[in-house]
Amino acid sequence: MTTGHPDAEASDEGWQRLHPLSPVARVGRLVPALVLLFLVSTVHSKAENGRAETDYLVVLTLASAVYGYVHWMVTRWRFEGDTLRIETGLIRKDSRRLPLARIQAVDIVRPLLARILGVSELRIRVAGSGSTDGKLAYLAEAQAAELRLALLAGHHDPDVAVSSNTGLPMAMVTTGRLLGSVLLSLVSIILIGTIATLAVLDEFEPRTAAAVAGFLAVYLLSFAGVIWRRLSGQYAFIAVEGPEGVRIRRGLLQTISETVPYGRIQAVRQVEPLLWRPFGWCRLEVDIAGATARNQRGEGTAVVRKALLPVGSQQDSWHLLARLLGAPDPERTPPPRRAKLKAPLSFHFLSAGYDGAHAVCVTGRINRATTWVPLEKSQSVRLVQGPLQRPLGLATVHVDVAGKRARAEFRDREVAEADRLVDELSELSRVARLRHQRSPAASEGAGDAAPSGWYPDPSGRHEQRYWHHGRWTEHVGDGGRRSSEVVTPMP
Amino acid sequence: MTVSEEPAWLRPSPGLWRMRRAEVGTMTALLAAFFGLVFLAAEGSTAGLVSVVVVLVLGAAFSWFVRRRYRAWRYQERHEDLLVARGVMVQRLSVVPYGRMQFVEVTAGPIERLFHLSTVKLHTAAAASDARIPGLEVAEAARLRDRLTELGESMAAGM
DSSP: OOOSOHHHHHOOOOOEEOOTTHHHHHHHTTHHHHHHHHHHHHHHHHHHHSSOOOHHHHHHHHHHHHHHHHHHHHOEEEEETTEEEEEEOSSSOEEEEEEGGGEEEEEEEEOHHHHHHTEEEEEEEETTOSSOOEEEEEEEHHHHHHHHHHHHHHHSOTTSOOOTTOSOEEEEOOHHHHHHHHHTSHHHHHHHHHHHHHHHHHHHOHHHHHHHHHHHHHHHHHHHHHHHHHHHHHTTOEEEEOSSEEEEEEOSSSEEEEEEEGGGEEEEEEEEEGGGGGGTEEEEEEEEEOSOTTTTTTSOOOEEEEEEEEEEEHHHHHHHHHHHHSOOOOOOBOOOTTHHHHOTTGGGGOEEEEOSSEEEEEEOSSEEEEEEEEGGGOOEEEEEEOTTHHHHTEEEEEEEOSBSSOEEEEEEEEHHHHHHHHHHHHHHHHHHHHHHHHOHHHHHTOSOSSOSEEEEOTTSSSSEEEEETTEEEEEEEETTEEEEOOOOOOO | OOOOOOOOOBOOOHHHHHHHHHHHHHHHHHHHHHHHHHHHHHTOHHHHHHHHHHHHHHHHHHHHHHHHHHHHOEEEEOSSEEEEEEOSSSEEEEEEEGGGOOEEEEEOOHHHHHTTEEEEEEEOSBTTOOEEEEEEEHHHHHHHHHHHHHHHHHHOOOO
């Protein structure tokens, strides 16, 4: 037993249990496997010695039922001041405290069986790790929704009302478009192409076709699995604007509700695969930090990549981007023409640019990817010059952000420009960081009195100005046209 | 704080070159002995001698390259950030703000310990940051570690 809150420890009040149907939902997941095992062993033992040997299956079923029930018995949770405490385990006690102030996100997951039973699983993520830290499986649906709001509210200013249906839908994916996007992906094309080839081959050489099909069956099945996961995972995708972040709900058999918090975004990536471009579709991904450097010194950082929009129009994507990063649209410039010698394929789309708050770059030929990096999140700036670049007088500048994958690349720039970029980008990052530190409440994206968006410009010089994370940004609008005007920093 | 003159570029200790030279020398000697003996046994004394000469020439060429690589290492402690430059074929320059530092790691492998050297590595949340300075005298490594830690503490910024 942990100690530390003696006052809280003393009282035994307020403990709550999970939903009584939890053992059913928990053990129920095993039912298909058990049935399969039962069928297989029945058939098998009948063939062997004429009678079924299924005793061990009965024992297995009983054991898992007992386990489920015991687990339910020993699991309890309650609020202790500003922490949520979850206790579980019969033999090995597991008691964890989740400080409400450090809760990053609360996801509701509803597997098929849980949906039938009307219960939901609550997953709580806390700053300091990338994985799920607290899990309450299962709660009644209404209770889960209520608790989620309570947890998220504890994270914020209590004066700010957190309700489940604030904000408007920012983007949604229709089933037709999802099907189209999955169909036009590499995996589907390989799958369909292989099957078509096999069908043709079957006409002429049935025996070869059968052999090849048998050989490829495992791969084809796994491809089909990937396609299925994409379809079922992103089915009925909807992103809604919430006060603490963009809330996402998706899923066919298992519904997932998750939140992408505004203040934790390290980078945003918009990917436009070749086959989607004729339709103007794109995919939006964000990298979110799960750990704070200050609290987890020496523990490394977990950064997760999430799909913010599995498929959508440029307009949807821009809308989300505006909400997350405050409509960053710095002017991008391509590298000098001689970069074509070094990067003949990717040169076509290559460009990069920056303004006071963001760096943005476009890379890739087949999958055109645009990456936005808020400079306040930059971890380091690097200049790299490879042996192919040196004779051409080119160099690449990277703006690194937390994690392994995300960075903004100013690829193949002129050496003089690259040198200047290193200085300017590190200086701008420093300024952005200071600005960010001075207003920690705003940086968390939590204490916003008003949600980010376009509002009448307080200075009166323009029609509208973008309000983001509790401060006015340099983005202004006049008669539907966007432009930038530097705003004097708020006191 | 007025921006005074930029502090000077610092370099790893000459001990790093001694260590690299010793490493290359040992490897060359071992390979020369091995190939020399193999060719001596298989082809005769002329082949053995030629193979030894070839290995020695390759070793000398490699040590020239290693020398250039050693000379490419340099670092500069500026007011707000640490600059680390390295590389001959691929030249790299990293600018790591002190405020972004998560922790400083000082390592000394068995060979480094023989030469009284250690490596200082600055970790940020980004895996790509790549701020490593090898071949520092133990005292210099300790000074750098303490200074970086101190600066990191005073300028720490969250994520």
